[in-house]
Amino acid sequence: MxxxxxxxxxxxxxxxxxxxxxxxxxxxxxxxxxxxxxxxxxxxxxxxxxxxxxxRNKEAVAAALVEVALAEMGAALHGAVGGASGADRVPALLAAYRRHALAHPGLYRLATTGRLPREALPEGLEEWAGRPFSLAAGDPHLAQALWSYAHGMVVLELDRRYPGDSDLDRTWQAGARAFAARVPAPEAAGGA
Amino acid sequence: MxxxxxxxxxxxxxxxxxxxxxxxxxxxxxxxxxxxxxxxxxxxxxxxxxxxxxxRNKEAVAAALVEVALAEMGAALHGAVGGASGADRVPALLAAYRRHALAHPGLYRLATTGRLPREALPEGLEEWAGRPFSLAAGDPHLAQALWSYAHGMVVLELDRRYPGDSDLDRTWQAGARAFAARVPAPEAAGGA
DNA sequence: ACGAGTGGCTAACGGCGTTAGCTACGAGGA
DNA sequence: TCCTCGTAGCTAACGCCGTTAGCCACTCGT
CATH class of the missing domain: 1.10.10.60 (Homeodomain-like)
Structure with a gap:
């Protein structure tokens, strides 16, 4: 798929x-x-x-962990968008993103904070892990915006930046609706 | 105002x-x-x-810098929402957020990465700095989502996470439109 | 005149990543 | 069977880090 x-x-x-x-x-x-x-x-x-x-050094150990993080997150996200269709893919993707990140906070933070050690990563891994956002958003700019939103939500949640009485489920929903409403209608083109 | x-x-x-x-x-x-x-x-x-x-220690120096960062960012954001009205406040706020953060990347990162040293900050500063998001979004959950989006965009841009050929202006626009479309119409209530 | 507070200093500690240099062991070929 | 060589461990040590202890000079109020 x-x-x-x-x-x-x-x-x-x-x-x-x-x-x-x-x-x-x-x-x-x-x-x-x-x-x-x-x-x-x-x-x-x-x-x-x-x-x-x-x-070679500690950085190389970190790079190996980043590779694990990207691969596992990518698998989770591909699974999520594969199991939904149309605009439903946005909330499904966001839910999977949040769940996976909060289940592996150390790995998530390590892989998303600071510069990526791209030269130490398998070719294409980063792009593959991010592709679910393109699939769900249907437009490259909306995809980047959606990814940024998801990352911002997760990282602020992990860092306990929101007020303690926040209802984050509803916040995620608010963002999901905002983005889902902008997903272009799929063209009725058959696959090759 | x-x-x-x-x-x-x-x-x-x-x-x-x-x-x-x-x-x-x-x-x-x-x-x-x-x-x-x-x-x-x-x-x-x-x-x-x-x-x-x-x-007392290095952490206290960091906390002093975080205070500076929050105060200056807050001032920039209050200025931006004060100079616009209605749904125009969303793009104005986002533009100010991005401009200010990229102009002071060290301070921005320090103030937004990891836990906030809340006990060392003046009472109310954090809330005041974030209030422009509430003013622009008109709804607390949309405000949090909008803040998360802005933070995600900035931090990924600072960390050079986007592909080198990305047109980030358009990405910011895509997100701004998605959020602006969800801002509730202002009620015609007169101020006290 | 003097005692106290203020703001410098040196020496040192333990922890960090990292390097140099040594060694024990196991596999492969003469 | 022995010899060699690569592998994977070890200790000692270096320079950096944040931080503490303890000392001293200077200034100011009484």
């Missing part, structure tokens, strides 16, 4: 995969600030300098 | 004000990662430990 298949993931040695998994646990349990090379090594029963046998 | 006056700013000794000013320069020139206590002290011709005579 999707236009293009998910790009291949970077291949890792078993030990490197273990390191990424441990880093992910640490990230979700304690936050990125507590993911230090020493703490990460501790969890694996080794010493910090040994990590450098498997990753 | 505004409902309530801008809250008073925290009073600072002359030296503390100098420190905040120097921190701001460093922040905008080099980014928060380069604002270290030693670099900050250097710029003032003193040693790092002397800074602790004026601020």
């Amino acid at each position: 999707s236009t293009v298949q998910e790009p291949a993931r970077t291949s890792r040695t078993p030990r490197a995969a273990q390191i990424v998994a441990a880093a992910r646990e640490l990230l979700e349990e304690q936050g990125w600030g507590e993911v230090t090379m020493r703490a990460l090594a501790d969890r694996l029963g080794i010493r910090a300098p040994s990590l450098y046998k498997h990753f | 505004s409902t309530v006056q801008e809250p008073a700013r925290t009073s600072r000794t002359p030296r503390a004000a100098q420190i905040v000013a120097a921190a701001r320069e460093l922040l905008e020139e080099q980014g928060w990662g380069e604002v270290t206590m030693r670099a900050l002290a250097d710029r003032l011709g003193i040693r790092a430990p002397s800074l602790y005579k004026h601020f």
Whole structure:
């Protein structure tokens, strides 16, 4: 149903995969600030300098986590837009985006804060992960706006920026309606 | 024209004000990662430990900068909504938000990333700075959604997340139209 | 004249990412 | 069977970070 298949993931040695998994646990349990090379090594029963046998530096570990984050978020979003049609795709996409991000806040923040380590990511992964927004919005500018809205909502929710008595379900709804109303009617063109 | 006056700013000794000013320069020139206590002290011709005579710790310096950021952004936004009416307030507000944030990216990022140091901020400042969104949207949920959209756009633009060939003016427009169309018609109630 | 507060200073601590250099082990070829 | 070589661990150490302790000079009010 999707236009293009998910790009291949970077291949890792078993030990490197273990390191990424441990880093992910640490990230979700304690936050990125507590993911230090020493703490990460501790969890694996080794010493910090040994990590450098498997990753060039801490940034490379972060890039591996960003890859995981993009791949999993992309899968969630593709699933959501694949299961809906027409203007229903906007609320379905937003609900999946919110649910997935809040379920993996550490990974989400790491992957969306600061510059993307594009040179360390598989070709096409970023584009693939974002395509559901184009599919749901039907227009490239509306798609970018919709993505920005979703990201803003999630990040402000994660950072507890809204007043404590906010009804965020209704806020998400308000935005969803605003965007859904601008989705162009699908042309009745048959696929190739 | 505004409902309530801008809250008073925290009073600072002359030296503390100098420190905040120097921190701001460093922040905008080099980014928060380069604002270290030693670099900050250097710029003032003193040693790092002397800074602790004026601020309890680095977090307190950050909080002072966040206060500046909120006050200046609030002023810009109040000015923008004050100069427009009806649904025109949405694009006016968004334009001012974008312009101000991109003109002070370090301050913007510092004030909007991670948790807000609310206990260190003047009472009412956060609410005052955000009120223009309520004024423009006319509905609390739409206001939150609009703010989230603006923040998402700015932060993704600052982080260069959009493809290099994006026409962001048009993306901002697409979002502005989506939200403006949902602003309820103003009731013809006279002011008190 | 003097005591107290103010705002500098140096030395130092523990934690961070990272590098250099050593070593134990296991697989492959002579 | 031994030798070599790559792999993956180790300790020690460096320079940076935020921060604290403790000292001292200067200024000002009484």
